[in-house]
Amino acid sequence: MSTTTIAAVDVELNDEGFFVHPEQWTEEMAPELARREGIDTLSDAHWQVIRFMRSEFFAKGTGPTVRVLGKTSGVSVKELYQLFPKGPAKIAARIAGIPKPRGCI
Amino acid sequence: MADTAKPHPIEKLSIIISKGSLDGVYPGLIMANGARAEGIDVDLFFTFFGLDAIHKERHEHIKMATVGNPGLHFVTMLGGLPGVSSVMTHYMNHKMEKLDIPSIPEFVEMIADTGAGLYACKASVDLFGLEKNDFIPQVNDIITVGEFYEKAAGGQIIFT
Numbered sequence: 390m391s392t393t394t395i396a397a398v399d400v401e402l403n404d405e406g407f408f409v410h411p412e413q414w415t416e417e418m419a420p421e422l423a424r425r426e427g428i429d430t431l432s433d434a435h436w437q438v439i440r441f442m443r444s445e446f447f448a449k450g451t452g453p454t455v456r457v458l459g460k461t462s463g464v465s466v467k468e469l470y471q472l473f474p475k476g477p478a479k480i481a482a483r484i485a486g487i488p489k490p491r492g493c494i
Numbered sequence: 495m496a497d498t499a500k501p502h503p504i505e506k507l508s509i510i511i512s513k514g515s516l517d518g519v520y521p522g523l524i525m526a527n528g529a530r531a532e533g534i535d536v537d538l539f540f541t542f543f544g545l546d547a548i549h550k551e552r553h554e555h556i557k558m559a560t561v562g563n564p565g566l567h568f569v570t571m572l573g574g575l576p577g578v579s580s581v582m583t584h585y586m587n588h589k590m591e592k593l594d595i596p597s598i599p600e601f602v603e604m605i606a607d608t609g610a611g612l613y614a615c616k617a618s619v620d621l622f623g624l625e626k627n628d629f630i631p632q633v634n635d636i637i638t639v640g641e642f643y644e645k646a647a648g649g650q651i652i653f654t
């Protein structure tokens with residue numbers, strides 16, 4: 390666990406770079422978090438996924454897997470991997486300030 | 495390298511699926527899909543009866559192996575009775591559907607959508623008298639074992 394400054398605010402990240410306290414996250418932090426993941430600009434589709442990740446997390450206690458994202462976020466699996474090539478659910482969770490989604494499928 | 499150094503993450507996998515039963519196909523698919531979700535590059539190589547998982551007519555009819563499968567914990571002779579494999583397959587599919595695990599055709603298509611490569615083994619394709627047309631359109635190519643090793647270079651290989 391470490392304290393990192395994102396958009397001029399100190400936040401706690403775990404060893405894998407996920408937020409320890411999702412409530413510390415603000416939308417202003419997303420562009421900087423995205424750049425850390427190699428994503429230079431956040432498109433509307435990126436935002437659609439990020440907002441969906443957060444609403445799912447707060448509703449269900451865990452973020453959605455890629456399969457769930459593909460079925461319910463309105464963004465297809467193919468497009469999800471174009472938006473987040475290094476793993477849609479994992480990378481979007483980092484940018485959305487929620488813990489890593491747990492699920493095998 | 496110091497003992498405390500973080501191990502190097504896995505970056506690339508080649509997963510071989512060699513069996514044509516439900517319990518033979520799913521593990522490789524789950525590992526492939528899970529690897530892509532972690533951002534790991536994946537190629538899937540289907541060989542022998544594993545080819546059924548990408549066969550247009552057969553991939554919807556993959557069955558549980560009920561003979562010679564001690565994991566089922568029932569009498570071997572029972573597993574060979576007509577219909578037992580179908581009933582067990584139906585039961586497993588129903589259980590998996592409840593857990594939102596996709597069917598094999600849907601799962602293979604999804605894995606292709608994640609950007610994984612799908613390849614059929616040339617020796618097996620020749621052995622069974624098949625051709626590219628017999629496979630689902632997501633299959634990238636029919637390749638030799640040598641070409642498989644070239645593709646697998648620099649990564650790790652999982653045989654299922």
